[in-house]
Amino acid sequence: MLSAIMEDYLKAIYYLQDETDERVRTSTFAEHMDVEQPSVTSMVKKLAERDFVHYEPYKGVVLTDTGIPIALEIIRHHRLLERYLTERLEYDWAEVHDEADRLEHHISSQFADRIAEQLGNPAVDPHGDPIPTADLDVSPPQSGETLADQQVGEKVRIERVPDHDPDLLRYLSEHGITPTTVVEIVETTSFGMVTLDPDGTDERVALPEEVARIITTQTLTGASN
Amino acid sequence: MLSAIMEDYLKAIYYLQDETDERVRTSTFAEHMDVEQPSVTSMVKKLAERDFVHYEPYKGVVLTDTGIPIALEIIRHHRLLERYLTERLEYDWAEVHDEADRLEHHISSQFADRIAEQLGNPAVDPHGDPIPTADLDVSPPQSGETLADQQVGEKVRIERVPDHDPDLLRYLSEHGITPTTVVEIVETTSFGMVTLDPDGTDERVALPEEVARIITTQTLTGASN
DNA sequence: CTATAAACTTAGCCCCATCTAATTTCGCTC
DNA sequence: GAGCGAAATTAGATGGGGCTAAGTTTATAG
Numbered sequence: 104m105l106s107a108i109m110e111d112y113l114k115a116i117y118y119l120q121d122e123t124d125e126r127v128r129t130s131t132f133a134e135h136m137d138v139e140q141p142s143v144t145s146m147v148k149k150l151a152e153r154d155f156v157h158y159e160p161y162k163g164v165v166l167t168d169t170g171i172p173i174a175l176e177i178i179r180h181h182r183l184l185e186r187y188l189t190e191r192l193e194y195d196w197a198e199v200h201d202e203a204d205r206l207e208h209h210i211s212s213q214f215a216d217r218i219a220e221q222l223g224n225p226a227v228d229p230h231g232d233p234i235p236t237a238d239l240d241v242s243p244p245q246s247g248e249t250l251a252d253q254q255v256g257e258k259v260r261i262e263r264v265p266d267h268d269p270d271l272l273r274y275l276s277e278h279g280i281t282p283t284t285v286v287e288i289v290e291t292t293s294f295g296m297v298t299l300d301p302d303g304t305d306e307r308v309a310l311p312e313e314v315a316r317i318i319t320t321q322t323l324t325g326a327s328n
Numbered sequence: 329m330l331s332a333i334m335e336d337y338l339k340a341i342y343y344l345q346d347e348t349d350e351r352v353r354t355s356t357f358a359e360h361m362d363v364e365q366p367s368v369t370s371m372v373k374k375l376a377e378r379d380f381v382h383y384e385p386y387k388g389v390v391l392t393d394t395g396i397p398i399a400l401e402i403i404r405h406h407r408l409l410e411r412y413l414t415e416r417l418e419y420d421w422a423e424v425h426d427e428a429d430r431l432e433h434h435i436s437s438q439f440a441d442r443i444a445e446q447l448g449n450p451a452v453d454p455h456g457d458p459i460p461t462a463d464l465d466v467s468p469p470q471s472g473e474t475l476a477d478q479q480v481g482e483k484v485r486i487e488r489v490p491d492h493d494p495d496l497l498r499y500l501s502e503h504g505i506t507p508t509t510v511v512e513i514v515e516t517t518s519f520g521m522v523t524l525d526p527d528g529t530d531e532r533v534a535l536p537e538e539v540a541r542i543i544t545t546q547t548l549t550g551a552s553n
Numbered sequence: 554c555t556a557t558a559a560a561c562t563t564a565g566c567c568c569c570a571t572c573t574a575a576t577t578t579c580g581c582t583c
Numbered sequence: 584g585a586g587c588g589a590a591a592t593t594a595g596a597t598g599g600g601g602c603t604a605a606g607t608t609t610a611t612a613g
Binding site: 331333363364366367370371374385386 | 569570571572573577578579
């Protein structure tokens with residue numbers, strides 16, 4: 104059996120590996136988990152001993168074939184919970200993350216399967232992230248285009264918004280921006296500001312470019328997730 | 329903040345205190361929690377330091393006014409979860425206990441309140457145990473009569489069945505015995521066997537007296553939970 | 554090719570919750 | 584009220600996960 108903490112490390116490796124596409128370094132890790140570097144080193148050694156990760160001292164860490172399904176299972180739990188909490192228990196888009204972050208380690212896969220069933224086996228969570236299936240398939244990474252890539256005048260559908268910053272989520276939802284909403288880019292500035300017009304409204308929503316860069320989009324050619 | 333384990337100890341004290349109506353002894357405790365006695369002693373000291381229990385060495389332990397609400401909160405979580413799992417997630421009466429036992433420590437009270445709301449703030453869990461309200465009131469202990477107290481020929485309503493033994497629960501539900509069902513006592517023997525006839529059926533269900541003694545009943549005079 | 558800063562690991566400590574073995578206290582019998 | 588067995592406690596160890604401080608290793612600049 105794995106502790107909740109070990110599961111968290113595996114999940115973190117999965118995410119970080121995905122982002123940087125190479126071995127995850129101790130420092131990246133420590134920052135992400137909000138622990139000191141030596142804690143990471145020692146945990147990583149334990150995980151390596153149990154064969155969940157491949158660890159090369161001073162070089163970083165990669166999930167093994169044993170580790171990947173464990174990470175995916177947790178991610179499945181997390182995203183299903185987020186969906187369930189918002190859809191069935193009236194949680195707010197923004198407050199869902201913390202609750203899911205705790206519960207993901209404690210629900211059985213039976214529980215996960217039951218809520219998945221209740222929800223009609225949804226493909227994505229409320230932030231637009233894909234939910235791994237019961238046999239742990241994940242949809243391929245989506246378009247990869249972000250709001251920051253768009254030209255003025257383009258209309259795109261919001262695909263995915265990262266779920267880590269409640270303030271950002273609150274701001275976005277208050278201004279009508281959630282996955283699946285369509286927005287038009289009305290302005291981009293040289294000093295890194297992107298201004299949007301959510302579907303049909305007259306309201307303008309301004310975002311710093313660094314935020315625009317983490318919100319992925321779909322081009323409007325019929326695909327609808 | 330309390331650890332899940334401390335919460336478990338407090339919950340256990342609450343239950344055991346209720347049963348025996350006096351200070352809970354180390355040995356009782358150890359058996360109930362499935363740990364060795366020294367573990368109990370050391371944990372109890374920590375709880376006493378934090379003023380959750382009153383502890384007198386060699387004498388046993390009682391919950392303080394600080395400890396009681398914590399135990400009740402956990403019990404509320406547990407019973408709401410049991411209800412939610414059976415009613416909304418198609419869990420079986422018998423398999424509900426373990427899942428609830430883990431989750432009770434990890435759901436927020438917000439979560440508890442939401443599922444309570446979804447369920448229409450039920451008063452009892454699927455085993456017939458009362459669910460503490462959001463402000464932690466518990467209904468007074470019920471009749472106190474059990475199946476073992478009944479005379480042959482009596483008809484009573486099943487009130488409460490303890491939730492700890494999945495095998496027993498499975499057996500009972502297979503034979504149509506759950507809280508709120510009405511049964512007639514058809515036979516009691518000198519060697520400790522009680523035979524029942526669940527409402528309207530012709531089936532006979534036999535129970536050893538030690539089981540009959542933990543199933544509480546209501547007399548059939550209009551009261552309905 | 555060396556010097557040095559940054560990144561990483563090792564060493565050694567802490568707290569938590571558990572255990573076994575050894576000791577103390579309780580409560581009862583005679 | 585002395586002795587004895589059962590119950591409880593203390594002592595001391597273990598494993599999990601974290602920290603700080605003190606080395607290493609790596610990578611980069613010159």
